[in-house]
Structure formats: structure tokens, C-alpha cells
Amino acid sequence: MNNSIKLPQKLMLLGSGELGKEFVIAAQRLGNYIIAVDRYASAPAMQVADCCEVISMLSADDLEAVVIKHQPDFIIPEIEAIRTEKLLEFEQRGITVIPTAAATNYTMNRDRIRELAHNELGIRTAKYGYAITLEELIVISDEIGFPNVVKPVMSSSGKGQSVVLDKSEVEKAWNYAIANSRGDSQKVIVEEFINFEIEITLLTIKQWNAPTIFCPPIGHRQERGDYQESWQPAGISEEKLLQAQEIAKKVTDALGGAGIFGVEFFITEDEVIFSELSPRPHDTGMVTLISQNFNEFELHLRAILGLPIPHIEQLGSSASAVILASEKSDSITFTGVAAALSEKDVDIRLFGKPTAHPYRRMGVALAKAANVQEAREKATKAASKIQIIS
Numbered sequence: 001m002n003n004s005i006k007l008p009q010k011l012m013l014l015g016s017g018e019l020g021k022e023f024v025i026a027a028q029r030l031g032n033y034i035i036a037v038d039r040y041a042s043a044p045a046m047q048v049a050d051c052c053e054v055i056s057m058l059s060a061d062d063l064e065a066v067v068i069k070h071q072p073d074f075i076i077p078e079i080e081a082i083r084t085e086k087l088l089e090f091e092q093r094g095i096t097v098i099p100t101a102a103a104t105n106y107t108m109n110r111d112r113i114r115e116l117a118h119n120e121l122g123i124r125t126a127k128y129g130y131a132i133t134l135e136e137l138i139v140i141s142d143e144i145g146f147p148n149v150v151k152p153v154m155s156s157s158g159k160g161q162s163v164v165l166d167k168s169e170v171e172k173a174w175n176y177a178i179a180n181s182r183g184d185s186q187k188v189i190v191e192e193f194i195n196f197e198i199e200i201t202l203l204t205i206k207q208w209n210a211p212t213i214f215c216p217p218i219g220h221r222q223e224r225g226d227y228q229e230s231w232q233p234a235g236i237s238e239e240k241l242l243q244a245q246e247i248a249k250k251v252t253d254a255l256g257g258a259g260i261f262g263v264e265f266f267i268t269e270d271e272v273i274f275s276e277l278s279p280r281p282h283d284t285g286m287v288t289l290i291s292q293n294f295n296e297f298e299l300h301l302r303a304i305l306g307l308p309i310p311h312i313e314q315l316g317s318s319a320s321a322v323i324l325a326s327e328k329s330d331s332i333t334f335t336g337v338a339a340a341l342s343e344k345d346v347d348i349r350l351f352g353k354p355t356a357h358p359y360r361r362m363g364v365a366l367a368k369a370a371n372v373q374e375a376r377e378k379a380t381k382a383a384s385k386i387q388i389i390s
């Protein structure tokens with residue numbers, strides 16, 4: 001990647017959810033041409049892109065057809081469930097895959113990135129094991145101990161994930177994981193349950209021709225394995241932050257390429273434990289839509305295009321809180337928007353997803369305040385004012 005990139009560039013986004021939508025907005029602001037791709041029509045990023053394609057991103061033939069048709073300069077994955085072997089082929093044909101085709105292959109499934117981090121790089125993770133049958137899961141669960149966490153190796157946002165308290169719950173966890181696994185994998189990971197004080201996302205920006213830089217850490221709270229609220233800065237010690245940065249640098253260096261990574265850690269009283277990472281903007285990083293001079297989507301874009309990031313400024317205690325659907329619906333109307341926006345330093349995003357189902361993330365509330373506690377309360381209050389009626 002050279003320093004004299006010309007704009008516009010043609011960017012193909014694989015996955016067109018809420019994170020993609022904000023990325024497209026950032027890319028449009030610099031006049032780029034974006035093709036938004038996803039498995040369903042009218043996905044959030046498609047609503048703001050130059051054009052869109054509806055395909056199965058797990059199908060090599062479908063991917064080939066859209067790449068031939070549009071001839072993108074960059075392919076930018078936005079979800080995990082992509083036929084990543086095909087991305088390797090596109091990269092060999094001269095298209096830049098973000099962060100690299102190999103990195104998307106490593107992070108598509110939890111097992112590959114876990115093996116890289118733990119076995120090859122020697123990074124501390126939760127104790128873990130794998131199973132491809134219920135019988136194997138019963139044996140490995142005993143070895144790991146209880147409580148533990150069972151997840152499909154291919155899934156995100158907590159889909160198919162459960163905390164298993166004892167032996168009697170193993171079968172239920174297996175069935176739930178297999179039923180909710182994305183893609184064609186039938187493999188699960190079992191992890192020791194980490195009793196953390198706080199969990200954080202460290203947004204790590206890897207650049208083509210400049211050093212790796214970091215955003216201030218983001219704290220978050222999850223339910224059902226899915227993010228509910230996040231805040232920045234996360235109150236962790238300087239020493240733990242430096243440890244997290246060192247680990248994030250090690251893993252992202254091993255993956256290579258350029259772009260933003262959301263590196264997740266469990267912080268216990270005396271340890272920094274690597275959990276997983278997204279080689280793209282992170283859902284908990286939506287707080288940066290209000291908390292920084294450059295949000296995570298703008299940072300991703302600059303890193304991808306080799307544009308400078310002279311300074312990242314944190315603008316003060318900030319928080320995000322999700323707006324979730326409670327029932328199934330294919331006609332979405334929001335009420336309470338005016339009430340949510342009535343307070344100073346509060347903003348919202350409504351993603352424009354065409355359908356809803358229980359717990360689907362439909363929007364996010366953002367807030368800034370004098371301290372993190374107040375920012376969290378403000379964001380949560382604003383989110384609670386928004387109702388989805390169908």
C-alpha cells in the first residue's frame with residue numbers, strides 16, 4: 001500500500017448491518033464508491049451505499065459473481081460468516097482484503113484465532129476445549145469444570161452461547177449451540193467461566209505505513225452473550241492497559257494488514273485475559289460515535305486507505321446503550337424518539353433494519369456526561385424511551 005492513494009476507491013462491504021452503515025457513511029464522506037453486500041435486502045448499509053447485492057456470502061460462486069461484476073479495489077468484511085477461502089483467491093488476484101484474507105480466515109471461527117493466540121503466541125486465555133459431538137462435550141466439560149461457557153465456533157453476538165452451571169445442562173447447551181451455529185460448522189468451544197471485574201474492548205488501529213495506535217479502552221456489559229451497554233473510558237489501571245495493548249499488538253501483528261480491530265479482554269483482579277477479536281469495527285465501539293474526534297468507522301476507513309490519523313481525542317465520559325426489539329415484526333415504527341432526544345448530549349441511531357425479532361438490535365442510544373456513571377444512566381434512559389411498535 002503506498003502513501004499516494006487516489007480517491008475515490010471502490011469498496012465492497014461484505015455484511016451490511018449497523019456497523020457497515022456507519023462505515024459506509026464515513027467512506028461516502030470522502031466520496032468513495034461502495035457496494036454493500038448481505039444476505040437480505042434493505043440491510044442498513046445498503047440504504048446508504050451506491051449499490052447493493054443480495055447473496056449468500058458463504059457461497060464461493062456468489063462471491064465470485066459480485067466481484068467479477070463490480071471489480072472492487074478493496075473487499076471489507078463486516079461479519080464473520082463469509083467463505084474466507086475465496087477471499088484468499090481474491091487477494092491473490094490483486095484485490096486488497098481487509099485486514100488480510102488470512103486474518104479473516106483466522107477470525108471466522110473461534111478455534112483458529114484461539115489456537116493462534118494461545119498456542120502460537122502464548123497468550124493467556126480462558127482454559128478451553130472443543131467438541132464435535134454431545135459425547136465429546138460431556139467429557140471435555142468435565143475436564144474444564146463448571147461453570148463453563150459453550151459457544152458454536154462460528155457465531156457472533158452471543159448466538160448459540162450458554163453458561164453451563166452443571167452436568168445436567170450440558171445437553172441443552174449442545175443443542176442450543178448447534179441450532180444457532182452460523183455457516184456449516186458443527187463444532188463447539190467450551191471455555192472456563194472467567195469471573196471478571198470488568199471486560200473491555202481495546203480498539204486497535206493497524207496501519208500500512210505507520211505504527212499501531214489504540215483508542216482509550218471501552219468497558220462493556222453483556223447479557224445472553226450480547227452487548228447491552230458500553231462506556232469509554234473504562235476505568236482500568238495503567239499497568240493493565242499496557243498489558244492489554246501489548247497483547248493486542250502481538251495478535252494484530254500476527255494477523256497483519258490494516259484496519260481497526262476490536263480486541264476483547266476479561267480483566268480480573270490480577271490478570272488481563274485475552275478473549276477474542278474482530279478484524280473490523282466492534283459493536284461496543286459504537287460509543288465512539290459520540291466519544292471521540294474520529295469514530296471507529298472513520299478510523300477503519302483511514303487505516304484501510306492509508307490516510308493519516310494524526311491524533312485521536314477522547315471527548316469525555318461517554319456511553320452507549322442498545323435499543324432491542326421485543327417481538328417478531330416486519331413493519332417497524334419507533335415511538336419515543338423526541339423524548340429520548342430531549343436531554344443535552346444525547347443522540348441516537350436507528351439502524352433501519354427491515355424486520356425485528358426478540359433481542360434483535362435495532363438502534364443505539366449515545367450519551368456524554370460529567371462521569372461514566374452518569375453517561376451510562378443517560379444512555380440507558382434514552383434507550384428505554386424508544387419503543388418499537390408493529
Ligand SMILES: Nc1ncnc2c1ncn2[C@@H]1O[C@H](COP(=O)(O)OP(=O)(O)OP(=O)(O)O)[C@@H](O)[C@H]1O
Pocket residue numbers: 126149151155156157158159161191192193194195199222224225226227264275276283
Ligand atoms: N469464558 C467466559 N467467561 C465469562 N464470560 C464469558 C466467557 N466467554 C464469553 N463470555 C461472555 O459472553 C460475551 C460474548 O462472548 P464472545 O465475545 O465470545 O461471543 P461473541 O458471540 O463473539 O460476541 P460478539 O460477536 O458480540 O463479540 C462476552 O463478552 C462475555 O460477557
Ligand SMILES: NCC(=O)N[C@@H]1O[C@H](COP(=O)([O-])[O-])[C@@H](O)[C@H]1O
Pocket residue numbers: 015016017018019020078079156157282283353360361
Ligand atoms: N457482534 C457483531 C455485530 O454486532 N455485528 C453487527 O450486527 C450485524 C448483524 O445484525 P443482525 O443479526 O441483527 O442482522 C452485522 O452486520 C454487524 O453490523
Ligand SMILES: [Mg+2]
Pocket residue numbers: 264276
Ligand atoms: Mg465478543
